[in-house]
Amino acid sequence: MKEQNTQVVDCSGKYVVQYSLPMVPGPDKVRWNATVNGVNVDFFIDSNAILLDVLRDQGGSLGTKRGCDMGTCGCCSVMINGTPKLSCLVLAQEARSSSITTVEGLSSGHYLHPIQQTFAECGGSQCGFCTPGFLVVSAALLERNPSPTKAEIKTAIEGNLCRCTGYQQIVESISKASEILVSGKGIDDSTSSKSDPHPGFSGGLS
Amino acid sequence: MSDIDDSEGVLHESLEHSLENVEADIYVDSEDVVGDIEKEKITTDVVKESEIVGYRQQPGKLPFSKPGSGGKNRFSKPTDYSRIPRSQGGSLEQPWGAHRHDDLISGQVIGKSTSLVDSNWKVTGQAKYGDDIRLPGEVIGRILRSPHHYARVLSIDISKALDLPGVLGIATGDDAPGKFGVLPVTKDEHAMAVEKVRHVGDLVACVAAIDEPTAREACRLIEVEYEVLDSIHDIKQGLEDSENPIHDRGKYHIGESNVQKRVFQQFGNISEMKDSSVASHDSDWTFTGVNHGFTEPHAVVAHWDPSGRLTLYTPQQVPHYLHRALADVLDIPMHQINVYRTFVGGGFGGKSDPFPHEMCAAILARKTGRPVRINFDREEVFWVNRGRHPSKISMSLHADSEGRLCGIETDALIDGGAFASFGHVTTYYNGVLHTAPYEIGAFHYTGARVWTNKPASGAMRGHGAVNSRCAVETGIDDLAEQLGVDPIDFRLANLLPPHSATITGFRVTSIGMRECLERVKEESGWDEKFRKMPLGKGIGIGCGFFISGSGLPIHWDPNKFPHATVHLKIDMDGGVTVHTGAADIGQGSDTVVAQSVAEVLGLPLDMIRVRSRESDTSPVDLGSYSSRVTFMNANAAISAAMEIRNELLEATSEITGSNIEGLVIGDRRIFNKRDPAVGVSYLEALHKAQEDRGALVSSGSYRTPPMGRAHKGAAAGLAPAYSFSAYVAEVDVDIETGQTKVEKVWAAHDCGKALNPLAVEGQIIGSCHMGMGQVLSEEMKYGRTGHLLNPDFLDYKIPTVHEMPEVTPIIVESNDPEGPFGAKEAGEGPLLPILPAVVNAVYDAIGVRVSELPITPDRLYKAIEKRCRSEGVKEPLDLEPPRLELTALQEILQSRAINHSRRDKERRLTDSPSPYHNGALFGLDPEIPGDEQDSRWAAVVIPPDDYLEDPGLAGSAWKHTERRHRSDVE
């Protein structure tokens, strides 16, 4: 099959390729806004952009990972209005005006979220690539249900893949975090030498 | 006895006393210095005032505040005596005898469960993996891949693609014709196709463009003309002569076949042993290919800086070999390249080859003058593969009337896919890695690895040992059944002792196999369950043995260069910077090296910072493969830290006047063993040592001791230490559907000494998960036309949290005499036993021995039906589960096991035990290698003619003659 592509210059002086079949026409740019980790953002995005790409490439949330791009690994999980979603399967437009929390938004100021702390201390994170997804999903779980049973924890993380840990220490980490949340004890003093003075940035969206 | 207790009591007291001193010492406010000095005078009144203060001050000026102790919370936790060995005055039990590193144990961090030192990066999403490296001005690279299994590339027309606006550069095989490969003997890869493509997904060209859609479109516009060649997919076909062998190895080519490597090894007289056997097991196994399934797809960023140097950011397990390969392919000296290892999102062997896409990124970046980032789709990860070899293994085991394992015959044909990768080594490992932990009467191995037109197989967790280990362990289960003995007792009565040599001449130092078996037996309630559970429920045992580092580095003579080097630097601040090239791939190697340094210097972990990313600043380390990092790198770190330790001790002795031998290091304090009140803080000693020279630096390295035998291939599988493991798995098989669920696993692993028990447990559980996948669900499926059918996580089934059994990790510490603080590997060995444990448990549940993995419901149900037919049973539910009638042999084995247990204990507690060579159980003198006593035990590495008359499947590879030995080819 021979294709005839024509090149034209658009009003901004940029080259645009107009494809003959089988390419679909390029996407339009549309304006998009949302609250990402508590910061209001307003971008121009491709009309067909996937939320994961917007978050990573424009939103500065490189903590949100791409493991498969087809909804099978859970690495890209983010909270949209408090509900965990696979951002690789969400059109950015669907999440317009929503409030999005990524892994970078879990810690508050200098305090790690208990779930972050216990993942570090109980071996919930080995290579760490799946960790952001697990953290988001389990933080959402604990928000809904601060003292989940083992079975509830397993159900919450069933869509997340971890190749390193075999999940056992992840489940333990989540139970531990729930203990901390319920008892209110065990959250580190931010001035003690163990706590990290820079536990997270808010998505680089300032 | 009371004597000892007393002296310990005194020592404890004095140690505690010294701790109080530390506090007194550090609670200093700058206004209160005078008072403080007085306090010190009181508590350490042996030393004169002028000698106490370690700082030189200008007269009349206010004293400096003591640097480095910052923060409100200046103390790490007090020393925990249970972490200090008895020999050092602590209470740490050393049932395996003292270790040469005991006097370096300060009780700080070794043996404590420790979070990974980089865990805060990971849990906050700030860890930068391959695709997270974003450089200003970056462009996106895409790779055009072959749609054909095997084809000659006739022409590539890139003109249309180049005309596409937004395309900045295109490269093809012509841009980098140099060959590379991870092993110097088998360099058979190109950055992009030169002449031929060898599997679907092989690289043809690559494009750099301003964004991903443009790059994809440009790939579409590249026109490639192929001449399609006959492809080979069947592994057996690879053994035959072919018109177009996938590679041409010149005069070393084996016939005209696709055999990449063949191995023949024979030790002992196998036919005689076979004749004397009373029980034999024969099986033909089929193992499918398995992928690592790491969560982070490959990604790479290449950048040439203005001074003409290349920095390549990549999640690599083995940055050094990549460094070498880059220099070869790009045709520039190594010093012009900086390999920067990003965080690695899982490796498991799948990121340990130098990869063509890494070359592509570098070539494109050179062409375009911009940083180039290439990120893979999940599908591309499957095309690159390097996973576990699909293989066909025939296993024959023989046992004699005394319940000894008198012969092992293995024939392994393994499918290498399109490239050699680590294949040389894999071919050996399939055989030699099951010559322990049992004492065997004869060993016969034939192995062959063939090229086929599939994505290349390579190294994957448990490299080369997993499949054949599964076959051996299930075979042993069968032997035990035939002999009417318990399979655990059978194993316990056939173990090699500590400090012994295997039949192939591997030097085994520490061995905790017996404890592993005993522990899992006890904790799983084996005796109440084995062969006693109802139909559908079963329990099974499997063991494993794995190298802890490989004795030979791939690229150089081990007598010339060390395997691992670590540099330390300590400046005024007192923090220790560790430079190492060891690649942390999530297993926690940075943590282990930091722990080792912290331990030797008596410092808390947060004073150690590890710099292990860049080849510019890190000394060469061979990389994270063959489970070598903890063993070699931590040993190197210990020797570097010992140098600094000595300097600190010298400085302390100068300040305090005590002699060096009497000094010990505690928590940030160096003091006199006898009188802990006499001592200085770490910073004081450090600043004294730094006088007139500034920062302290040191370097330590590790190299393996000379070992092993001299026959061809003797070095494969040679390691400074070996890890051992035993697992018991309990399964539930739904007999009407063939669905298997693993309910529980008791996993005992001998890792020498768990430097970080949290990480060791994580490795054990993670290995269970990965092995479970291979045994129950994971499989790279190829269709009838040879296409990979499931290059995604939807169809490639990795166990989720629901499939995971409850794993009880059991750590056995055999205290290896050469390991760092006694440690051995824990990363790969723990994977081996889970496969046979599950397979054996399935047999226990339903009386069916599978010989094909994974045990998917359809496969298992077919096997159940077969059993029904052969026994004339209509309903699977009416089948009888297997039961065990013990014979008289059981008692003989048990008493032998008890004797051996005594023998083992004696051997491990004596400092230099006499040699013990495999064969003693069969009546040979243990002190002399078998081959020196009896010529029939000598190694044979070329098949004798009579073998070739009726060779095994892989053995038939020896029917070809290497080209250089043939008369018809010049």
Ligand code: FES
């Ligand atoms: S990247 Fe979204 S689920 Fe894998």
Ligand code: FES
């Ligand atoms: S920690 Fe590596 S994939 Fe989960």
